Amino acid sequence: MHRYDAAEIEPKWQRVWDEEGLYRASDDPGDPRPRFYALDMFPYPSGDLHMGHAEAFSGGDVIARFRWMQGHDVLHPIGWDSFGLNAENAAIKRGIHPKEWTYANIEQQAASFKRMGMSFDWTRRLHSSDPEYYRWTQWLFLKLFEMGLAYRKNAPVNWCPNDQTVLANEQVINGCCERCGTPVVRKDLTQWFFKITHYAQRLLDDVGTLEEWPERVITMQRNWIGRSEGATVRFRVDETDDEVEVFTTRPDTLWGVTFFVFAPEHPLVPSLAGAGGASREAREMLDRLQSTPLTNREQAESREGVRLGVHVVNPVNGERVPTFVAPYVLMEYGTGAVMGVPAHDQRDFEFAREHGLDVRVVIQPPGEDRDPATMTEAHGHEGVMVNSGPFDGEPSPASIGAVAEWLGEQGLGEPAVTYRLRDWLISRQRYWGAPIPIIHCEDHGEVPVPVADLPVELPEDVDFQPGGESPLARHDRFVKTTCPRCGRDARRDTDTMDTFVDSSWYFFRYCSPGYEDGPFRREDVERWPVSQYTGGVEHAILHLLYARFFTKVLHDAGMVPFLEPFPRLMNQGQVIYDGASMSKTKGNLVMPMPIIERWGADTMRLIMLFAGPFEDDIDWKLIAGDPDRRPGVHHWLGRVFAAVGEAAERGGEEPSELVRLTHRTIEGVTDDLERFRFNVAISKLMVLTNEMRAALDAGGAARGAAEALTQMLAPFAPFAAEELWREVLGHADSVHVSRWPTFDEALAAEDTVTLVIQVDGKVRDKVEVPADADEARCLGLARASEKVGRAIAGREVVKEIVRAPKLVNLVTR
């Protein structure tokens, strides 16, 4: 009798696996096995692993183990995204060094991963905060710099007053810092950017080719890139002769312009306000608008605005229209100025009504008579252009392109495409990140650190309290250097890189661990394209967009052979509690390690994987029940032990029913694993267990079922399966290097099936029939059924549908 005792078997096998060195990807390019690169999003080392890690990595591990058993050469690496603000803030709070905090957490997480039975190739482990890693992050920065894709400019940036750092647009959520929730303010700073906008169109085009990505992630990427087609049009300021450009998606409404609006930050605004002799009140309001943080404005829905007192001339009809400054126009999008077409744009309409401006209809649907005096909202779409000079009578919106082209011919503008995507701001004025490898020389400007001098190491003796400039700026020995070109005194750049830079290429480094002559070898990356990327949907935009951008850049640099890094993406759901995210502050935090200590790692893995579809959220409150009560999956493992144990000791021929079910289960589970349907696969293994139990209780043998069950259990519950395979079933080698069972169609085939007999589509009877029963036989049985006879009594059967051997449907009148 074999009792299931996780506490005994799990540490034992963990040791053995370590010694045996399982799970190493081959370094041999001639290895004939098919390769499978199972990539999990590398964790951020804040504290111990949480439930989200437990779920995501359990799923990723099932896939990796499944592929191993299918005979693949599997690369299943692990590393840590170990730079970043969290470490720095936590370290400040605790009065210790970020490095100390970070590496202590990494060690804890690594130990937890081993305890969970993760099949990582530990020899390829990396940490983005190691000099040997960020050396190459810096190298890649220089590559982008060399390619003209990294540049510095003075720009208004999003500044978090709490974290004392700049944030990327992507890190501002509803006007607040993504990290701490503090409202973000505007500030002008000189910052480093990566020219991701240069790749906007390619990022957009190629995202559509990712057929194995979740649709919603593709949509989110598309929306983020935000391509709009239309035209730019040049207006002239009548009083000053300044030229000002606008972007519009609706050039067909140009004849309906009745006013013109600038964003408060627009560079022309100060001089135009002067030229227009704006009133004191107007100037005060202007000041207020210009100093209001961008974010507060975003939330405002007011249609306030200030009249500038100057006019612009509409190039298509020569009309003079008044100009305004209004917060509803954003400097960040388009050109920072818009033409006001109140009849056909809702925002412009509201603005016009607020300020008593004309509304002129220039698109009129046939049979309708839109009257500016009585309109209560703007009309956008279908109709015929009117009051539109040469375009009168043309259809809209079909004429948008024609108008744009006409503008070009007339020299008034041109067709244009605009993206919402901004360049990627990568400078951070914080300590715990990769230093930007640039030296500022008075004579030579921005000079790259020579590759031989990389890494620019992060000094440890730094006062890293945030103070509005980079902590590195206060470290004289770091800052003072000499120019690599002229040898004279120069200053190092003191900003560090956004951690998203680190995570944009780590999956390449796994392919060439320890490589000394570059970030990775092209042939290694070519040999190990990512087969499956698994991670949280919270990275649906930023990380994935940046990693895609990097891949394209490196492709263009000739360093990688493909254009997209992750052909297959799977997002696991979140682990939540009672409908809300778990957090320490809410007091609803459940951690995986206590569960592992109490019930074992296999149970924790099975709880996660059996709870529901992998991509759906798991609400711990709904699935967990009493924490002291034995989890259902633990109970099941006990039943598996009992059944496999008995089967191992008993000889004889297996009941054909059980053989059949075994093969059907192999077929089903294999398919489920290909499709991430872990919960369904586990339920099938449970069914097989129940059937084994019944066969054993009836005195039958079950050895074949026991072997197959143990093997199929291995990806989910690696410890229990190993114990059964080696100790109970008596195999010498690990179950994890055994070959995945194959299914035999002949053995899986049923010899009898259930014939369902319907009358008018309702099930009236069921009969067991031979699998090869023909139509006549089925129909005869249906006709002979007493229940069917009762159901059709007194009625005429007008049609007989027969799908032998499974179904007969008698249709009556």
Place this chain on the structure above:
RNA sequence: GCGAGAGUGGCGGAACCCGGCAGACGCGCCGGAUUUAGGAUCCGGUGCCCGAAAGGGCGUGGGAGUUCGAAUCUCCCCUCUCGCACCA
């Protein structure tokens, strides 16, 4: 507002891809057995309604459609979740 996805027992969910026994599997609950006891184990039951039972009726958010037959395909509506949101 725009976009995406989802609505099935007391609960998590299966069947949806490819129309054919709805509710697999598990949790919970009910009954029984065993046990000093148990949050342990084993056996049986468990969609709802009527009925002692046999049996019957109803049933996959609502409504229509296609079909011999719809949880599944099509259309409309409702609800919820997620993402984006003054993007000119």
